[in-house]
Amino acid sequence: MDKFMANKNLTNAKRAKNDEFYTQYSDIQKEIEAYLEYNSDVFRGKVVYCNCDDPYESNFFRYFALNFNKLGLKQLITTSYKPSPIANTKLVLQPSLLPGYEDKVVRKPEKPKGRPKVTANKFIINEVRDIDGDGEFNLKDIAKQLKANKHNEWTPLDGDGDFRSDESINLLKQSDIVITNPPFSLFREYVKQLFDYNKKFLIIGNMNAITYKEVFPLIKENKVWLGNNYKVNGGAMFFEIPEKIANLEQVREIKTNESGKKVYVTRVQGVRWFTNLDHGRRHQPLPLMTKAEVIKFVTKKPFEKYDNYNAIEVSLVKNIPSDYDGVMGVPISIMDKYSPEQFSILGTNDNGLVDDKYKKTLGLTKEFVDDYYKAGGTGAYKQGNPTAGYYENNVAKMAYKRIFIKHKKTGK
Numbered sequence: 001m002d003k004f005m006a007n008k009n010l011t012n013a014k015r016a017k018n019d020e021f022y023t024q025y026s027d028i029q030k031e032i033e034a035y036l037e038y039n040s041d042v043f044r045g046k047v048v049y050c051n052c053d054d055p056y057e058s059n060f061f062r063y064f065a066l067n068f069n070k071l072g073l074k075q076l077i078t079t080s081y082k083p084s085p086i087a088n089t090k091l092v093l094q095p096s097l098l099p100g101y102e103d104k105v106v107r108k109p110e111k112p113k114g115r116p117k118v119t120a121n122k123f124i125i126n127e128v129r130d131i132d133g134d135g136e137f138n139l140k141d142i143a144k145q146l147k148a149n150k151h152n153e154w155t156p157l158d159g160d161g162d163f164r165s166d167e168s169i170n171l172l173k174q175s176d177i178v179i180t181n182p183p184f185s186l187f188r189e190y191v192k193q194l195f196d197y198n199k200k201f202l203i204i205g206n207m208n209a210i211t212y213k214e215v216f217p218l219i220k221e222n223k224v225w226l227g228n229n230y231k232v233n234g235g236a237m238f239f240e241i242p243e244k245i246a247n248l249e250q251v252r253e254i255k256t257n258e259s260g261k262k263v264y265v266t267r268v269q270g271v272r273w274f275t276n277l278d279h280g281r282r283h284q285p286l287p288l289m290t291k292a293e294v295i296k297f298v299t300k301k302p303f304e305k306y307d308n309y310n311a312i313e314v315s316l317v318k319n320i321p322s323d324y325d326g327v328m329g330v331p332i333s334i335m336d337k338y339s340p341e342q343f344s345i346l347g348t349n350d351n352g353l354v355d356d357k358y359k360k361t362l363g364l365t366k367e368f369v370d371d372y373y374k375a376g377g378t379g380a381y382k383q384g385n386p387t388a389g390y391y392e393n394n395v396a397k398m399a400y401k402r403i404f405i406k407h408k409k410t411g412k
Helices: 003-015 025-038 059-066 139-148 166-174 184-196 207-211 216-220 291-299 332-336 366-373
Strands: 047-050 075-079 089-094 104-109 121-125 153-156 177-180 200-206 236-242 253-256 262-269 271-275 311-313 327-330 343-348 389-392 395-398 403-407
Touching: 025 059, 025 200, 047 059, 047 166, 059 075, 059 121, 059 177, 075 166, 184 200, 184 207, 200 207, 207 216, 207 271, 207 332, 216 343, 332 403
Parallel strands: 047 075, 047 177, 177 200, 311 327
Antiparallel strands: 075 121, 089 104, 121 153, 200 271, 236 262, 253 262, 327 403, 343 403, 389 395
16 A cells, blocks of 8 residues: 555545544554553543544544453543534445446445434443443443443533533543544644643654644653554554545455444554653663764764754664764654653754744754754755755755754763
């Protein structure tokens, strides 16, 4: 599958508010386990809120409902949006009526099966137990408890379920930890709301969000970091897509879930967990070679310095020298392996963090801005190095995003 098309498919769906790219159960389970290993009581007595999740389809709801007692949750709240514009449609093959023209796949209305999702819904779980006496707890028990409305609540919302609505904000105020896959197109606004209400969270976003002007200062100040599960699938994530919005060109796999529904799976590169819940990996120092070892065994040439900022360019995270005490420009993927005990974050070459006159900064020190921007450029290599930058009208430009870091302890 074309990686670009997969990313485009997800982005377009989010933008159209057809937010039905469902995170796989296994990815949620693996990520949550990392926080439990670090602190087994991280969720105990807490109210978990999944505010961008259709309880009928969401694996977030399924995971936390099935593990409610194991995690020691006090309450689970899940809210959904109203159905998308293409709800209650299906893909069908329309034969061509003209010779020489190919058949095509089109969408046709279909009669909804089961309970129609005409409104946004709110599920509140206060208790889970084996209600049917079969000796185990599963989603059938949840369904029966919700239907009987005993100890748990299943009601429609008055509005559309948007996380910015008064209804959703009131539920947010009642929660302790927010865990979901929010719309990528609203990621900045979503994160701001979490901090406005001082919430713990574990959410999914595009890796490029690291350098958003609304997000990077939080990362620099150690208020947000990446989750644990970055190594899975080479930094990509697989999302399940209902048949009604599946674009077959982007489908990697077709499978049947436990409910007997056909699910299409697509792979999206550059997706990460963002969180302010602690986990053990972020405190593990990155093993590094010395500057001399990197030059001798890897690069075969000295590190080059930027023309307009006193820092060296390090194009690969694994080549960060352990004994260099100055500033280093590194790829944003450093955040996958970043340890706050090992490095200090000084800034980024994203111009969105500094206004046109370089007078106002967002999360950057004045000294950094004065040094970095005094030459009127963005910290690129000298002309002729294609991997780091180029000159345009005698002003240096950076081709790739960089984060500027420094060792907290030289040589360690």
